[in-house]
Amino acid sequence: MDKPSASTPMLRQYQEIKASHKDCILFFRLGDFYEMFYEDARAASQILELVLTSRGSDGQGRIPMCGVPYHSADNYIAKLVRAGKKVAICEQVEDPALAKGLVRREVIRVITAGTFVDESSEARSIVALRLDKKTIALAFTDTASGTVRANQVPSLHQALELLAKTQVHECLFPDGQEEEVRKVLAHPMLRLREVTLTPFRDWSFAPDRGRQVLLEHFGTLNLRGFGLDELSSAQACAGALIEYLRETNKTPLKHIDRLTLYDDTDHVFISPPAHYGLELEAMVKALDRTRTAMGRRMFRSWLYHPLKDVERIRERQKAVGILREDAVCRQALEDVLALVPDVEKSLSRLSCGTGAARDLLAVRNALLCAPRLREALARLSASSVLFSVGDVAALRELLERAVNPEMPLTKNEGKVIRSGYHAEIDELRTLRAQGTAWLADYQAREVRRTGISSLKVSFNRVFGYYIEVTNANLKAVPPEYQRKQTLVNGERFITPELKEYEQKILTAEDRILRLEAAVVGELIGKVLADMSQVHALAREMATVDVLQSLGAVAALPQWVRPEVTEGTELFIDAGRHPVVEGVIGSDFIPNDTRMDGEENRLMVLTGPNMSGKSTYIRQNALLVILAQMGSFVPAALARIGAVDKIFTRIGAHDEILKGQSTFMVEMTEAADILNNLTSRSLVVLDEVGRGTSTYDGLSLAWAIAEFLQEKKTRTFFATHFHELTLLADRLKGVKNYNVLVREWEGKVVFMHKIVPGGTDDSYGIHVAQLAGIPAKVLRRAQAFLSDLEAGGSLKDRLKGAIPSQEESDLFGRGLATPVADEVRATLEALDVNNLTPLQALQKLEELKAGLRQ
Ligand SMILES: Nc1ncnc2c1ncn2[C@@H]1O[C@H](COP(=O)(O)OP(=O)(O)OP(=O)(O)O)[C@@H](O)[C@H]1O
Ligand SMILES: [Mg+2]
Structure with a gap:
């Protein structure tokens, strides 16, 4: 293998390539390995926990290097990308056997945090940001959907709302804007963690160029159809994003086939603190019953982006309702869905040029599932527009005929193409099979001829086919055998006859691989040509998957279809927290909510620690989210006026790492709520004002409550400031509630029941006792x-x-504890004057024994 050293052409080649990929870790293909050198090797060996070695010399000393086997490179790449690195894959682009001198190498793609198509069900996403004096423009895309979404907005806050809706892994921006971009991403409202920053040529962000790139990419004459015609900054951003993707992938990116205006008019805005405060991930975990990776992504997306439009919500509810009623059909759907692979990711890989035969197989399998899904859906008692699953018939038939469903997934053994599809491949396979039969026959013949019963014909990569004879039988070896290798207990020979057949077999083998590669290339071309249709089908299947998942949950006991209205009410009978109920089961105490948006719109909830305040106020927000995503809800009855935004201020997050004080975070979140809510929003506040001195905290809590009352926002305000209950007498719409507590035999029992009225008991010390203070x-x-x-x-x-x-x-x-009370009672009843010293001692002993119990 060639080594880099000062004088080798290979080292010069390496350095040339590296020079144009300075910001990447360069994976330099050498034989079966990707090698890394110099700084790349140092950085990668740390992240990947590889041994750092060195080889050759560049004149200034030995060259640090480390390497990974090419066939398992994906895992290493994933690790580097997660650590925020970019990886440039440099391949040998000509056949080493045919190359004159040094093999030509080129970077065939660059893999980054926002563009890495990994094996998980999650998609990775990238945003391009462009800030100028008047507007902030954004363009998003992810590794699964094939859609670029772009927009421009006049205020930072609107930009933050848009950014907050996507889990961004990488941010692209014009060279020189790093500081501004960092500021935006560090805003406390965004909890974007570990975003890889990628500066890109600023002239690619120029509006004229962006427009040109988009027109070319989407093959249109103008951008009117996309809703972006007037938005030049957004166009610039989307154009830069496409250029960047094209350059990192070195391919035309056919899977990106849609461009849309990204705005928030369709979906409820759930503030990022609310994602955490309401523990939406836990709800996904508790309720997601989807069977496909695409369904999982869509389920999460529906939950994080509930609908605002009541008609669309009802459409989903109707579909969920139909599925809820038919467990048999649900099972049939699940059975088919379980077979549907992640075609979206396969399409991305195929289009980026990194796809392999198994991605073709994935597309084939997905397409074959479509008719079966349609069949299962047709058996339902009613239909819904959301049940439509299309068909890409021509492509489906082609792939069914061409792609071998039993192909080995790890190693290419020339079994990708199905027999009967390609005449020459079939012929060569017959030849190969005959060759194998001939070998068996040859071995039998030679055993008979030489009388060496242990004679064996075998194969290895160095010698090809050979005959092996043990030492004991060497005397019987015929003279025409040519010795090739001596082993400890035997020798290996070849014969002209054997070599002749070997040639035939190996040629056939080689030819099969080449022919298959060509056929696979053609088939990939066919898939790419039908990309949009396959994408659409994938989305339809994902939709059915999410609906069946919601249907299964809706069929649980005591889940109902909420009536979603245009009003501002929030009526829930016997509502339950879907996650907590999942944990404690039937011990969960259901609670009602009565908000009409007028007389009753701001609930001040007081009550002891541990009584269930936080659980209850979160539960209300979760039920609203479920209702607006189209799901049924865990309640006996629900009528919900659709909300436009959901904000929470809950608990103290640990923001020390971000260099912010607890109280500062609390107030930043509160400020964000107050600045952005509308009369249709829902606000959940849990103990606001706790992070500072009592008087400051109370005063702030009071003023915040007044402000919310004025805005008519539906608000749940759990607080330990009992003074806030005084608000109810002064302001319209404010109502006090508390959590029922019973004292029973000296013990405090939490009933977890929310009832009207205020309270001043805290039982904090009681809870401290339970905790073991x-x-x-x-x-x-x-x-x-x-x-x-x-x-x-x-x-x-x-x-x-x-x-x-x-x-x-x-x-x-x-x-007061039962024991202390008892001791006190005994002592009080004692007449000390009438006790003998011995009796006194006995009494003392008794008391001590009582305490010990
Ligand atoms: N409706 C309910 N039915 C049964 N158990 C409940 C219910 N609500 C809450 N709990 C239980 O009570 C525990 C405490 O609930 P929660 O954290 O909501 O109390 P809290 O009133 O907010 O307390 P703190 O004032 O200390 O914040 C929960 O962990 C849960 O197990
Ligand atoms: Mg609480």
Whole structure:
């Protein structure tokens, strides 16, 4: 194998290629390996945990290098890309056997965080950003959908809303805008983590050029049909994105076949803090019953982007309702869907030129499933526009005839094309089979002729076919055998006859591989030509998958179809938290919600710790999301006026890594809510104002509640500031609720039931006890609390107006426990004057025993 050293042409070749891919880790193909050198090798060996070796010399010392086998490169590439690196794949672009001198090498594609088509069901996405004085333009695409979505907006906030809706892995921007772009992505509203930043030539972001690129790519005369005709910045961005993708992939990217205006008018905006605060991922996990990778992506997308349009919601509900009623058909659909591969990703790979035979197989299998899905859907009692599944008949028939469903997936053994499709391939295969039979026959003949019963004909890559004879039989070897290799216990020979057949077989083998590669190339061309139709079919199948998944969940006990209206009400009877219920089952206590948007629109919810406040207020938002994604909801009855945005301010996230204080995050999120809500929004606030001093916190919470009341936003406000219950008397639409608690035999029992009215009990110390805080600390806390409740101030107490710890310990207003009560009662009942010393000792012993229990 050639090595890079100062004087070798190969090292010069490496350095030339590397010079034009400075920002990438260069995978340099050498035989069966991709090798990395210099800095690339150092960085990659760390990330991939590979041994860093060195070889040759470039005149200044040995060259650091490391390498990975080409056939398992995907895993390594995935790791590097996840670590934020770009990987340039440099291949040998001519046959080493035919090359004169150094094999020509070229970078055939660059793989980046936003363009990597991996094996997981998730898609990766990339956004191009372009900021100028008046507008922010964005263009998105992902590795599965084949759609570029672009828009331009006048304000940072609108841009953030659009960005927040996609999980972006890579951000492309004009050279020189890095600082501005970093600022945008670091905004607390975006929780975009680990975005790879990619500066790109700024002139590619010029509007005229962008327009030109788009017209060329989509083969149209203008951009009117895409809704982008007037938006020159958006065009510039989309154009730059396509150029970038084209350059990283070095192919025309046929799978990108749609360009649309990206706006948020169709979907509910769920703020990024709400994704976390409402634990949407947990809801996906709990409710997703899809069977395909495409369905999984679509399910998540429906859940994160619920619909605003009531008609469209009802259309989905209708489809879900039909499927809910027919478990048999659902099962039939599931059975077919389980066989549908991830064609979207296969299409991306095929179009990027990285596709292989198994991607053809995936397309074939998906196309073959379509008629079966249609059949299963036809058996349903009613139909829906969402049940339409098309057919790409010509391509389906072609692939069915041509592609061998039993092809080996890991190694190319020349079995990709089905027999009967290509006459010459069939002929060569017969030849190959005959060759194999001939070999068996030859071995038998030679055994008979030489009388060596252990004589064997075998094959290896170095010698080809050979005859092996053990040492004991060497005497019987005929003279025409030519010795090739000596082993410990035998020798290997060849004969002219054997070599002649070998030639035939190997030639056939080679020819089969070449012919198959050509046929596969043709078939890929056919698939690419029908790309849009296959894409559409994939989306239809994914839709059916999501609907059957929602249908299965809707069929669970006590799930109902919510009535979604244009109003502002939120009526729920016996609603349940879909995730918590999944964990605790029938122990979950259902709760009602009565909001009419007028008299009752801001709920102040007080109640002890651990009583279920957070669970309840989240549950309301989750039910709204489910309803607007078209799902049924876990409740006895629900009527929901469609919302336009959902905001939450819940809990303290750990933002230390991002260098922000807890309170700062809390207030940034609150500011974002107040600046962007409308009268149709839904707001969930959990203990706002907790992160600062009591008075500051209370004052802020109060003012925020007033503001929300004025805006008429439907709001759930769980708080430990009992003072907020006073708002209900002053402001229209504010209502107090609390969580029912029973005290029973000295114990506090949480009923988890939300009831009208305020409360001032906290039971915080009780919860602390449940959590295992030492009794001594609890008693002390109780002492403080009692004093504060009696009107004392914390400062006075600390100045010494309170009994010392020891004084208050035993009979002070210590924590009442059954044992303490008993001890106290016994002591009080004792007549010390009438006790003998021995009796006194016995009594003491009894008391101690009681405490020990
Ligand atoms: N409706 C319910 N039925 C049964 N169990 C519930 C219900 N709601 C909540 N719980 C249980 O109570 C626990 C506490 O709930 P949650 O966190 O909502 O209380 P909280 O009132 O917000 O407490 P804190 O004031 O400490 O924040 C949950 O972990 C859950 O297991
Ligand atoms: Mg809580």
